Amino acid sequence: MGFKQIDADVVVVGGGSAGTFAAIKAKNTNPQARVVVLDKGPIETSGAIGRGMDALNVVSVPGYGTPEDVVEALTKVSEGILDQECAYTLGADIYDRIKDLEEYTGREPGDLFPVDDNGNYKCNFLHPTNKALYLAMDGEEIKRALAREVRKLGCIVLDRTPAVRLFTTDGKVSGVFGFNIRTGDQYLINTPAVILTSGCVGKFGMPRDGYLSGIYEFPGNTGEGYALAYHAGAELINLECFQTNLLMKDFNGPSCGYVVIPRGGCGVNALGERYWSHGYWSGDMFLAVWREFAEGRGPIYLKLDHLPEETIKGLEKILWGTERTVRGQFHKQRDENYRRWDSVEQGLEEITLCSGHSMSGILVNKDTETTVPGLFAAGDCASVPHQYLPGAFVFGAIAGRVAAEYAAKNKAPGLDVDAYNLWKEVRAPLDLPEPGIPVELAEIKIRTRISQYLTPPKSDPLMQKMLWWVDRMRKEDLPQIKVCDFHDLIKATEVQSIIDCAEMAARASLFRTESRWGLSHYRLAYPKRDPNWDGKYVVVKKNMSTGEMEVSAKPVPEYKWDYPARLEYEYPEIKLDIGKGFVHPPNDSHDPWISGKVAEEGLDIPKRMSARQEG
């Protein structure tokens, strides 16, 4: 175990899809730049697509869509709460990133991505628009190819070394601190530019099957990017828009509707009826799912049995061969078969904060700049609504280029950090005398509270209670977390990040006095969409003087395109008149029998019987 100090030009926090692209493009921009990548795992297999990926969920490619079409789709599904320039950039740049992916993997058009008879990449319909913006992919080796490129270019890769602190000097980024989760080696890195690409808050709500790692998102994504940005003073937005996942029940991986629906599959309820007009993960669809359960027509299913046999076989190859390959085994162990209509049971599982599949994250502009100079963000931790994997590639690449250019013009500010005491603070759960609180229990506690108090439909008193739990766990539980090795030490940081994100989510939700995005922010105290909230972000930010969390509203950047900013749905009228019950005569609140016992015996419980045998 040792301490190392590094001077860098660009530091990438998180070596997933966005992070590897950021590192590659930073090096492409300035081959002399010292680019450091930190990751909780090995970059060959870490992040959301470690085992591969089967589609680019939003693209614009010749013959099928334009960048304006992407703006139209994202304006609609975000209900107007977006920076249209980011959406346009996503559409404008994705073609070049597709070409990059073919180059890095060494695979031809038609192999990695399908092409049509005209030689264009062949897209399918998925979004609630009339444009085909979904591109399939046979991408089992994507992550290995990106990692190979990162290493080939000479980036310094610190595998299994997550960043746990982000420093600023005079309001500008100045460095990060991380440690290796096997060896305990510590790294203090002085840099002018940090790119946060550390993913979503995948470990947030608790899955109903009770397995801590049994979640939709990669369980290494626990909100460090959100928390590091927050404590550095950056603005975060859309934290009230929860990802209310519709998943393959219990497996909690993707069902995968986005692979099945573009090939003719559909969602049905327990009666075998289609319950909604589309299967895109926008809040209206989640609300429709919630209604099916509320009205007694759950569970719901993803229906494939009407598809041609060759299509079903093809889906099995794609679904069981990339991303979450254990899906096939899961089905077999339950004797499920895609040739039966009710084989893929779906459920609304754990809530999550995520940009890629939803909208939550660090506020960024189209150049990935946050509100803190020198801090950039991309991928699932940076708020570009519904950007999915293409957004990670597009904005990861932009972040790498822009950060390298920034670093060429800005020296790293001085870093005045007492590394000895910082490490002492970080490793406190290791040094705490036994027994302490096992970190798994602390994680279960915060995540079960998140599920109970924050899951939509949202209740104001329950969200207030969540804030009580946040405060209590910070004061009473965090100082008592005990771990026995470096592998578990990072989990203490993860629990802190989850708690920070829970507070941000609760406060943002309580600030937006309306309901929006279907189930994702269905607030029972304000159960309708309010036009006064059109075009307004809820911003969460740390007051760097007081340390308090501040919440405010601010307008989204002016629209350049006049597209519809809503989907066709309404919130339900909930009428809960359940009658009067039964009113019995009042009881006397003075009970001489129990007060007499207190007077006689005090509050102690007398031992009246012994378990030992008499005599």
Add this chain to the structure above:
Amino acid sequence: MERYSCKKYEWVKVDKSKCDGCGACVEYCPRDVLRLDGQGYPYMAYRDDCWYCDVCTFMCQLDAIRLESVPYLIK
């Protein structure tokens, strides 16, 4: 019966007749779940961090390790 034997329940299984102890599965597990035991074979040192992602199976060149099942709570 050994008191803790039931706690050794693991869903990642190693075929010791094929495994040469190269440690690729340990190195590439994205959640750092695996370690090599005293005999040089991988085991689930941090079982409950497993995302059942199957990377261990995929990265093994000798077909010596496999995810026998999804975790019990999910199965």
